[in-house]
Amino acid sequence: MQTGGVTPGFSPDQLRELIQGSGEEWTYEMRRECQEILPGVLLGPMQASKSLETLQRHGITHILCIRDAKEAFSVRPRFPDQFQYMVLDVQDSEEQNLIRLFPQASTFIDNATANGGRVLVHCNGGISLSPAFVVMYVMQHLQIPWEDALHLVQNRRYCISPNSGFLTQIKEYESIYKATRAVQSFPQQGNAIARRKRVDDSDDEGQNRVEDRKRQLVDDEDDAMEL
Template identity: 70%
Template sequence: MDGGFRNDHSSSHSTTTTMVARPDDEEMRNMIQGPGDVEWRYEMRRECQEILPNLWLGPFVVSKSLDTLRQLKITHIVCIRDVKEAFSVRPRFQEHFTYMVLDVEDNEEQNLIRVFPAAKQFIDEALASDGRVLVHCNGGISLSPAFVVMFTMQHFSISWEDALHYVQNRRYCISPNGGFLTQIKEYEAIYKASQAVAAYPPAAARSVARRKREDEDGDGDDREDDRKRALVSTEAELARDSDAMET
């Protein structure tokens, strides 16, 4: 399937855009390298890791532990699953957390770019309200990491490669499939274009606005000329009337 989403206990807030001051180049390089004091162990793939402040990435098993979720103070959960996994990979504690459920196939033909904006809005709104978000799929290896890489890329305005390394250096086991990697690369151009459009109105719009101002100015000049011509015409008629009366 092409990928659909469902909100459970979702809020009705309007779209939120989180503006982030980008660190300088040296600080960003250090952040991409990740914490140097973490020794990755195999069993850590069954845990979740904090990728950005208050944004966690992990496998489904974490979302089944209410104690763990409470310990992490999670408030929002993005549950990403293949539709075939719906019977097991599903929200477990809807009375405690706000969920977004995304039915997305873990194959190279799946369109992530179409589904991602809704997930980004959900995460942005959660973080803006001081929430703590867990993003998970079944194994936390391919599906959910692809979304978090795209989110990180746009969050910091960095390249897809830097975003991938940033996330990998915090959750070493991630490995988005080839189709997802291709779309992650494509998304870099998409988000940069959207930022450029937001910063500067399109040339066509500026041109229309300029022509509108010129037309308004021109209309004003035309109205003044019409007024002057009408005044001259009226004076001429009065003069003719005066001559007629004298004769």
């Protein structure tokens, strides 16, 4: 486990417990259900999205439906009048670019949870496609390494298995989100540096004016003595 520094809102021990999960015994039937990965963020298969009773029992308000386009006839919004949906058509293949599509998914989840909502993220089986997006979300949201994010999700939904192409992109996304955070923090650092520079420059200009004034007084005195 590589938790690194303290994640905002969590002590190292709390984060370690969060990653390890509850240790609930996993049964085969649970792969047909959805599991809560983070507060307000659930992951599951299409079956969970088809059951209005299940969705209401979990307090779902938003549903992120991730599907291969050829599955559109079955993996689709079923209760558009009762839940807010986002549909992403994504191929479950190693060549599919997830990183390009992830910001849409992340924004949808963030907007839902920020307003007290609860989001179900699902694909057909809840094994490869939707888990890859959720692992990336967990990694970014908790600011943890990709291995810890994968373990966190897997410790709650044991059956996940993102394909090798998705795993490669999950690894790559760790450096991307860290770089993005660094860039976002840079303007504040840059502004502070700029303010310090302005103060220093102002002090230098003031000191230069004093020195110039002293030299002028000395020159005036010398001129007077010569007269």
